[in-house]
Amino acid sequence: MNTWSMLSLQNSASPMMEHLIFFHDNTLLMITIITIFVLYMMISIMTNKYINLTLLENQNIEMIWTIIPAIFLVFIALPSLQILYMIDESNSPSITIKIMGHQWYWSYEYSDFNSVKFDSFMNKNNTIDSFRLLDVDNRIVLPMKTQIRSIISSSDVIHAWTIPALGIKSDAVPGRLNQMSFMINRPGIFFGQCSEICGMNHSFMPISLESINMNFFIKWINNF
CATH class of the missing domain: 1.10.287 (Helix Hairpins)
Structure with a gap:
């Protein structure tokens, strides 16, 4: 970060x-x-000092x-x-995640799995081990070294879903679906923020993505 x-x-x-x-x-x-x-x-x-004045x-x-x-x-x-x-380019994604922007939080849905959806709000209570204005109560959890497709839209105004470490950014436009395809090549926690001026609390809708091993991801899905 x-x-x-x-x-x-x-x-x-x-x-x-x-x-x-x-x-x-x-x-x-x-x-x-x-x-x-x-x-x-x-x-x-x-x-x-030597300039040719007759050179045209x-x-x-x-x-x-x-x-x-x-x-x-x-x-x-x-x-x-x-x-x-x-x-x-979209190379046969293994997982599809739906991303919906709201004023001023994000909603996520794993469309390949049943009943795996949640809202992601910024953490209000900051602790020593948290990142101010970047940590959220529900992180996106995705497996590394897996092709992932994200479908992005908005329910109110234009937002922008961005994670700089992954090199991805897409506008969330009401009434329109935008698609991105990416792959994470290492484990870790990656942060981003809404990159569109979407209103009063624009700077308070962060994005937090956690990349883990596929086996841990399957356990996380089963325990959801």
């Missing part, structure tokens, strides 16, 4: 987030190279500053399109 002193992205907990981090680092490296080169050219021009055009330079940016754009566009297609 994020802390106040953290400047980088959260550690990835899904293959999708790993690809997003790689894309971020790749793009940031290109931006750094371009910035250094442009600054060098600006300083060089300002400090150069240079075809070679114009070709260079047209082709090089196009090459950079190709190296940014190709991985970006690949990630976009991966996000929309």
Whole structure:
């Protein structure tokens, strides 16, 4: 999870987030190279005393500053399109969970199992071992290394269901179903918050997801 002193992205907990981090680092490296080169050219021009006042055009330079940016754009566009297609891909999910946004809490339903549904409210009583404004009374429990599909909607206004460590975010729109597919590759507890300005208590509807082994997940379902 994020802390106040953290400047980088959260550690990835899904293959999708790993690809997003790689894309971020790749793009940031290109931006750094371009910035250094442009600054060098600006300083060089300002400090150069020998300027050709009769120079009107240079075809070679114009070709260079047209082709090089196009090459950079190709190296940014190709991985970006690949990630976009991966996000929309749905690979035979093993578990489907329905997510409904309310003012200001979340409701969850495991549609593959009978009578497994609950509401998730933010914890009002903070303890030493809890995370303020992030812990909830009922966490989502999902098995790791399993393809999961989430179907998201809302009962009142537009919300957004987001877990940064998994690299997933989807709007919860009234009267519309949005779908996401993801897989968690390690155990742990992952936090998120509504990422849409949905009203007065927008900042008080957190998301808490617990990733566990499949055997423990089956026991949790049986004891629900």
